[in-house]
Amino acid sequence: MMDTLEIVQGAAERVLFEAPDSNYIIFRIRSEADDSLLTVTGYGTKPLVGDRLEIQGKWVQHKRYGRQFAATAWKRLIPDTEEGIERFLGSGSVKGIGPSLAHRIVAVFGSETMTVMDKEPQRLLTIEGIGAKKLAMITDSFYEEKQVNDMALDLEQHGIAGRYAGRLVQKYGDDVMYVLQEEPYRMISEIEGIGFKTADQIALAYGMNPQSSMRLAAGLTYMLHDMTQNGHVCIPDTELVRRTALILRADSLFVHDALGEAIDSRQLCTADYGGTTYVYTPEACEEEEYTAQRILDMVHMKPLTVRTHVQLFLDRWQDSCHFVLADKQREAVERSLQTGMLVITGGPGTGKTTVVQTIIRLAEQEGLRILLCAPTGRAAKRLAETTERKAKTIHRLLIPDGFSGPVQVFEYNETKLLPADLVIVDEVSMLDMEMMYHLLQALSPQCRCILVGDADQLPSVGAGAVLHDIIRSGAVPVVRLDTIFRQKEGGRIVTNAHLINHGRPPIVNEDQEFRLIEIEKEEEGAEQISRIYAAEVQETSDVFSVQVLSPMYKNPCGVDKLNELIQERTNQPSPEKTEYKNGKFIFRTGDKVMQKQNNYDKGVFNGDIGKIFAIHEDTIHVRYPEQDVRYEGQEIDEITLAYAITVHKSQGSEYRTVIMAIVSSHAIMLQRNLFYTAVTRAKRKVILVGMKRALLAAVQNIRTSSRFTLLTERLREEEIC
Numbered sequence: 192m193m194d195t196l197e198i199v200q201g202a203a204e205r206v207l208f209e210a211p212d213s214n215y216i217i218f219r220i221r222s223e224a225d226d227s228l229l230t231v232t233g234y235g236t237k238p239l240v241g242d243r244l245e246i247q248g249k250w251v252q253h254k255r256y257g258r259q260f261a262a263t264a265w266k267r268l269i270p271d272t273e274e275g276i277e278r279f280l281g282s283g284s285v286k287g288i289g290p291s292l293a294h295r296i297v298a299v300f301g302s303e304t305m306t307v308m309d310k311e312p313q314r315l316l317t318i319e320g321i322g323a324k325k326l327a328m329i330t331d332s333f334y335e336e337k338q339v340n341d342m343a344l345d346l347e348q349h350g351i352a353g354r355y356a357g358r359l360v361q362k363y364g365d366d367v368m369y370v371l372q373e374e375p376y377r378m379i380s381e382i383e384g385i386g387f388k389t390a391d392q393i394a395l396a397y398g399m400n401p402q403s404s405m406r407l408a409a410g411l412t413y414m415l416h417d418m419t420q421n422g423h424v425c426i427p428d429t430e431l432v433r434r435t436a437l438i439l440r441a442d443s444l445f446v447h448d449a450l451g452e453a454i455d456s457r458q459l460c461t462a463d464y465g466g467t468t469y470v471y472t473p474e475a476c477e478e479e480e481y482t483a484q485r486i487l488d489m490v491h492m493k494p495l496t497v498r499t500h501v502q503l504f505l506d507r508w509q510d511s512c513h514f515v516l517a518d519k520q521r522e523a524v525e526r527s528l529q530t531g532m533l534v535i536t537g538g539p540g541t542g543k544t545t546v547v548q549t550i551i552r553l554a555e556q557e558g559l560r561i562l563l564c565a566p567t568g569r570a571a572k573r574l575a576e577t578t579e580r581k582a583k584t585i586h587r588l589l590i591p592d593g594f595s596g597p598v599q600v601f602e603y604n605e606t607k608l609l610p611a612d613l614v615i616v617d618e619v620s621m622l623d624m625e626m627m628y629h630l631l632q633a634l635s636p637q638c639r640c641i642l643v644g645d646a647d648q649l650p651s652v653g654a655g656a657v658l659h660d661i662i663r664s665g666a667v668p669v670v671r672l673d674t675i676f677r678q679k680e681g682g683r684i685v686t687n688a689h690l691i692n693h694g695r696p697p698i699v700n701e702d703q704e705f706r707l708i709e710i711e712k713e714e715e716g717a718e719q720i721s722r723i724y725a726a727e728v729q730e731t732s733d734v735f736s737v738q739v740l741s742p743m744y745k746n747p748c749g750v751d752k753l754n755e756l757i758q759e760r761t762n763q764p765s766p767e768k769t770e771y772k773n774g775k776f777i778f779r780t781g782d783k784v785m786q787k788q789n790n791y792d793k794g795v796f797n798g799d800i801g802k803i804f805a806i807h808e809d810t811i812h813v814r815y816p817e818q819d820v821r822y823e824g825q826e827i828d829e830i831t832l833a834y835a836i837t838v839h840k841s842q843g844s845e846y847r848t849v850i851m852a853i854v855s856s857h858a859i860m861l862q863r864n865l866f867y868t869a870v871t872r873a874k875r876k877v878i879l880v881g882m883k884r885a886l887l888a889a890v891q892n893i894r895t896s897s898r899f900t901l902l903t904e905r906l907r908e909e910e911i912c
């Protein structure tokens with residue numbers, strides 16, 4: 192039997208949830224039928240508090256939240272009762288009117304109030320407390336409110352979510368229709384929450400010709416940005432045209448012409464190399480050119496005249512360490528002050544930190560001003576711990592100073608240089624092109640730079656493959672540390688990491704340090720992982736020292752499912768715990784969560800892990816090692832459950848125990864450098880749960896997706912025009 196739809200009417204009381212990436216919302220209304228409070232869920236224009244709504248839908252029973260009205264559609268009704276009008280006006284929807292003024296207005300105009308406000312607003316002057324200034328404020332706000340409503344309706348009629356109406360009216364006022372019809376792609380850079388896809392949907396709905404050059408140019412820029420999100424700095428023109436034509440469903444020839452126009456008008460830039468034309472955004476092109484030139488300048492810096500007898504210094508230093516420095520380690524220290532830029536690379540336990548400590552000592556003895564930094568907060572913290580010196584993220588070191596258009600500006604830049612003679616950057620595998628550019632800009636011509644990292648780790652999240660490209664170019668001196676020193680705790684992990692890196696399977700189950708628990712079915716594996724996680728946490732009494740990693744979000748052993756299972760097992764609902772539900776998860780007091788993006792205002796960064804210690808309605812409080820952070824409303828979308836995280840998100844972090852899902856359905860992601868990165872996150876214990884064949888596939892698969900950049904070629908001073 193088909194469910195019949197019902198109609199409920201009532202005034203909106205409160206919006207409980209608003210999805211950031213769709214127009215799905217959950218709100219409460221007070222029913223006109225019996226004055227009860229109802230929870231409504233559905234997709235549509237967000238109602239304002241006090242809005243009188245007619246909602247179509249059906250009653251459903253939610254297993255956790257009880258009876259709810261699942262709406263298929265709703266529309267706004269003009270408040271018709273005096274009480275409704277008063278509630279609407281007093282809700283703050285109209286600037287200048289609070290509850291008591293709303294009461295006085297409705298007391299005078301009664302059910303005519305809305306008509307008076309719309310057609311004869313000057314009559315409001317008769318109300319005590321409303322003068323000319325206030326009247327202007329009220330009418331402006333009422334007009335805008337009406338405009339938003341009309342706009343929402345118009346958008347909905349064009350098949351577009353009405354929730355954009357407020358932002359559009361606020362930004363463009365009376366010009367909103369002009370923008371929608373004539374220059375819709377402006378919205379991408381001007382309206383928060385509107386990306387290319389939405390702008391394009393709006394543009395087409397409001398009559399844009401699908402083959403118009405404006406649309407094609409916007410599509411090209413979008414595709415280029417999208418590719419840089421995937422790590423590319425530039426992209427071959429043919430590939431860009433092909434992909435753009437595909438998403439726009441436009442003719443490649445027209446897209447090609449539009450690309451030509453965008454290049455002529457300098458909206459996009461190009462570089463020709465080896466018979467291929469590569470397309471860049473102007474910013475990316477500037478960053479790559481500058482970075483290459485600056486590195487070449489640094490490589491040609493004169494060696495520093497040092498007072499210290501370096502060989503003697505190293506002999507004394509190793510005596511104090513009670514071990515003999517390997518030749519490569521000595522070489523790294525010796526070269527550190529000879530060249531303007533040096534790369535020190537090596538796998539885990541090969542003595543990188545020891546070399547950095549030695550270089551710092553030498554440089555301090557020479558009276559050099561040293562600055563230590565790393566691409567992420569966690570890496571900077573570890574650098575500070577191992578060197579017992581101050582270390583910052585590159586971002587913090589340069590001090591953010593707002594934006595110029597889409598480009599981040601820093602206090603330290605080419606006009607204000609960092610007070611340093613030597614900058615040491617750790618974990619450079621995570622350094623992207625943009626950050627490298629900003630860092631190099633802030634270095635004085637006399638400043639030297641040492642890049643330390645493990646070139647075999649996954650590349651940076653941001654665009655570029657800076658470390659990889661620099662090493663490949665052969666233009667910069669590189670010292671590759673290859674002797675494994677760490678023997679005691681974590682020794683097995685280190686040797687296995689090196690085996691993996693050399694394409695050989697790790698030695699498993701010879702001790703407790705590196706185990707493989709074989710499973711047949713992935714569902715069974717997910718259960719095992721949640722059980723092992725619980726046992727390991729119990730053993731260490733520290734949720735942060737045990738981390739589950741998985742290559743993907745989807746599938747039975749993916750991050751999403753694992754989080755659900757582990758939450759179910761280790762943090763069950765109870766009367767003392769409060770909860771918050773967003774589209775995807777239930778957050779509960781006690782949950783382990785992760786920040787998904789950098790938030791400089793709150794001082795929390797992509798990959799930071801904390802624990803929820805309180806939830807009040809739509810506010811979640813998270814305790815991070817450094818500080819407590821409060822997330823409210825939409826901000827909650829910045830966090831996710833973190834019992835399990837992806838290997839990519841674990842980059843730069845270290846845990847006592849790593850539990851990793853290694854199963855066949857993740858085959859597409861099982862690559863050697865991903866497996867290697869996962870294993871090297873563990874200090875004491877690795878527990879792999881999965882299938883031997885998946886493990887072997889991961890070790891053998893070196894088919895990493897390469898990134899389009901010309902940094903290597905520029906560093907080799909090859910012909911690029």
Ligand SMILES: Nc1ncnc2c1ncn2[C@@H]1O[C@H](COP(=O)(O)OP(=O)(O)OP(=O)(O)O)[C@@H](O)[C@H]1O
Pocket residue numbers: 514515516517520537538539540541542543544545546676677678
């Ligand atoms: N030449 C050496 N002889 C003996 N032991 C060494 C030597 N160099 C470093 N070690 C020791 O080996 C261990 C690993 O060294 P270190 O921490 O410097 O390596 P790493 O490359 O920074 O490791 P990771 O990347 O895993 O942090 C340390 O205990 C260190 O004291």
